[in-house]
Amino acid sequence: MGRKKSFNTDIVLEQIGQLFISQGYNGTSVDDLVKCTGLLRGSLYATFGSKQGMFIAALKRSVATDSPAKWGLLIVAMLEVTSTNQKVAQLVHDWYQAQQTENIAEEIGRAVLAQGQLIDEGVNHGK
Amino acid sequence: MGRKKSFNTDIVLEQIGQLFISQGYNGTSVDDLVKCTGLLRGSLYATFGSKQGMFIAALKRSVATDSPAKWGLLIVAMLEVTSTNQKVAQLVHDWYQAQQTENIAEEIGRAVLAQGQLIDEGVNHGK
DNA sequence: TTTTTATTTGACTGATTGGTCAAATAAAGG
DNA sequence: CCTTTATTTGACCAATCAGTCAAATAAAAA
Numbered sequence: 001m002g003r004k005k006s007f008n009t010d011i012v013l014e015q016i017g018q019l020f021i022s023q024g025y026n027g028t029s030v031d032d033l034v035k036c037t038g039l040l041r042g043s044l045y046a047t048f049g050s051k052q053g054m055f056i057a058a059l060k061r062s063v064a065t066d067s068p069a070k071w072g073l074l075i076v077a078m079l080e081v082t083s084t085n086q087k088v089a090q091l092v093h094d095w096y097q098a099q100q101t102e103n104i105a106e107e108i109g110r111a112v113l114a115q116g117q118l119i120d121e122g123v124n125h126g127k
Numbered sequence: 128m129g130r131k132k133s134f135n136t137d138i139v140l141e142q143i144g145q146l147f148i149s150q151g152y153n154g155t156s157v158d159d160l161v162k163c164t165g166l167l168r169g170s171l172y173a174t175f176g177s178k179q180g181m182f183i184a185a186l187k188r189s190v191a192t193d194s195p196a197k198w199g200l201l202i203v204a205m206l207e208v209t210s211t212n213q214k215v216a217q218l219v220h221d222w223y224q225a226q227q228t229e230n231i232a233e234e235i236g237r238a239v240l241a242q243g244q245l246i247d248e249g250v251n252h253g254k
Numbered sequence: 255t256t257t258t259t260a261t262t263t264g265a266c267t268g269a270t271t272g273g274t275c276a277a278a279t280a281a282a283g284g
Numbered sequence: 285c286c287t288t289t290a291t292t293t294g295a296c297c298a299a300t301c302a303g304t305c306a307a308a309t310a311a312a313a314a
Binding site: 128129130131132133166167168169170173174 | 288289290291292293294
């Protein structure tokens with residue numbers, strides 16, 4: 001019943017996540033998200049409710065699907081969103097508790113260095 | 128000659144650095160910096176030229192004095208500033224090259240986890 | 255076909271952003 | 285004291301921000 005959605009939510013969340021990773025949360029405007037998804041503001045707000053809703057949806061999906069984007073979004077969350085958004089703080093906390101990765105700190109650190117263009121991501125770290 | 132500065136630049140840079148660390152670069156407005164330093168916009172701009180100038184001055188000082196704030200500012204730089212500011216990219220790059228810390232990635236990762244309130248900073252990491 | 259429901263469209267808003275600048279103020283030199 | 289130089293003050297500005305909403309559109313239900 002009613003009109004059909006004209007886009008694939010998973011693809012849109014992928015695009016949103018990539019933009020948040022490359023520009024940060026506060027460095028990304030809703031206008032930026034409009035341009036990168038090809039949707040209009042109204043559709044984005046109708047679907048996700050708010051900018052924080054867009055971020056949370058992208059973060060949830062990346063964690064749920066264990067996407068590689070997960071690390072970037074979790075880092076952005078910890079540095080820019082956690083302190084002002086309880087829902088995100090909870091999500092990150094829950095992820096951390098369920099975490100099995102051997103050395104999370106090192107994994108995160110290398111993602112940060114890669115974002116800063118100091119190392120190439122995915123390169124095997126020499127002892 | 129001329130009027131004397133009414134503030135201590137080192138103290139102001141310390142305050143600015145702390146705010147950038149806790150709120151991120153784009154999450155911190157010049158109004159925020161005005162409030163936290165007690166100076167007025169005009170004085171901040173007369174001294175540092177721009178918001179980026181304020182960040183760079185705080186980053187340079189923290190690296191030069193090897194302040195503990197160094198890690199937080201370098202992380203904010205890598206995630207939010209490096210990609211749009213060549214001067215900051217150069218500063219971060221130069222720091223990385225001169226770097227001697229054994230496992231930088233792990234050090235950075237733990238600072239990120241601490242910012243996200245997932246671990247306590249300075250706690251000795253159990254194997 | 256008509257009604258009902260869901261989505262799209264994009265113009266609009268009030269608040270906040272980084273940055274400017276003329277006037278006021280204070281210190282030193284003559 | 286008067287001039288010169290440096291800093292402070294805070295009102296102001298255009299641009300951008302996140303968010304809203306009435307109207308248009310499209311699909312299913314009756």
